[in-house]
Amino acid sequence: MATKNENSSSGGASERGRERILTLIEKHRAARWPLIPLLQAIQEEIGYIPPAAVREIAESLGLFPAQVQGVISFYAQFYTEPKGKYLVRVCRGTSCHVRGGREVLATVKENLGIDEGETTSDMLFSLESVACLGTCFLSPAMMVGKDYYGLLAPRKIPSILKNYQKGKKT
Numbered sequence: 001m002a003t004k005n006e007n008s009s010s011g012g013a014s015e016r017g018r019e020r021i022l023t024l025i026e027k028h029r030a031a032r033w034p035l036i037p038l039l040q041a042i043q044e045e046i047g048y049i050p051p052a053a054v055r056e057i058a059e060s061l062g063l064f065p066a067q068v069q070g071v072i073s074f075y076a077q078f079y080t081e082p083k084g085k086y087l088v089r090v091c092r093g094t095s096c097h098v099r100g101g102r103e104v105l106a107t108v109k110e111n112l113g114i115d116e117g118e119t120t121s122d123m124l125f126s127l128e129s130v131a132c133l134g135t136c137f138l139s140p141a142m143m144v145g146k147d148y149y150g151l152l153a154p155r156k157i158p159s160i161l162k163n164y165q166k167g168k169k170t
């Protein structure tokens, strides 16, 4: 199964992953506030922020590793371990909750065979619940990767997920 993650068991990046990180560092070094855009670019490219890269990122920007680590820890958007190719985010906000969001989340868990914070063994999906996706008028809602799905019902979940499993969505 193809995945954009290239990790080693020690939490470091592969040699090719490291080269890609160094290229991104060079590209972002001149920016005025380069850290967050650089972290976003690394995560987009590698799939997560390898812990082994923190020191190199810090040195390249004249920061302490603890400062870089602090930013990574503060923002929920950054991950320090590999995630699935598609991040499934199911809304648990009030508007979604009262319109069946809990059943949607339960159905996603059942279909993927994972709990929140987990990744499928084929590295295709990771699952999270979020406070609000900003599309309350479409509640209950979820996202798969960059795609929004609204006005959901549990019966719609299997076919949505199957599209990604069959590679119809990229």
Ligand code: FES
Residues within 6 Å of the ligand: 091, 092, 093, 094, 095, 096, 097, 131, 132, 133, 134, 135, 136, 137, 139, 140, 141
């Ligand atoms: S509460 Fe679910 S999208 Fe806002």
